[in-house]
Amino acid sequence: MSTNSNDPMAVAEAMMKERRDTVKSLSKVRDEKAAAQAKISELEMQEAEAYELALASGWAQSELKKMGFTRKTGPRRSKRNTDTSATVTAANDEGMSA
Incomplete structure (x- = not known):
């Protein structure tokens, strides 16, 4: 960064522009990485x-x-056809008082 201005605001703005540009670059790479990871997950499911x-x-x-x-x-599909539903029985309310 080089500026020929003695204006502190111009210097500050130039410094902030450089900093914003690095964050833009970081953000772009992060977004590309997320897209690649999503594609890998999709391909693994297809595989x-x-x-x-x-x-x-x-x-x-x-x-x-x-x-x-x-x-x-990871989870494998079971070849057995088992019933995994829970059985619920009604509780006997005898002897209970309010």
């Missing part, structure tokens, strides 16, 4: 779905592993 489809079409995990494909860590 997991494609892997499950490969299994459903008859490929064995061991075969897919030999080809370089592995299931990513």
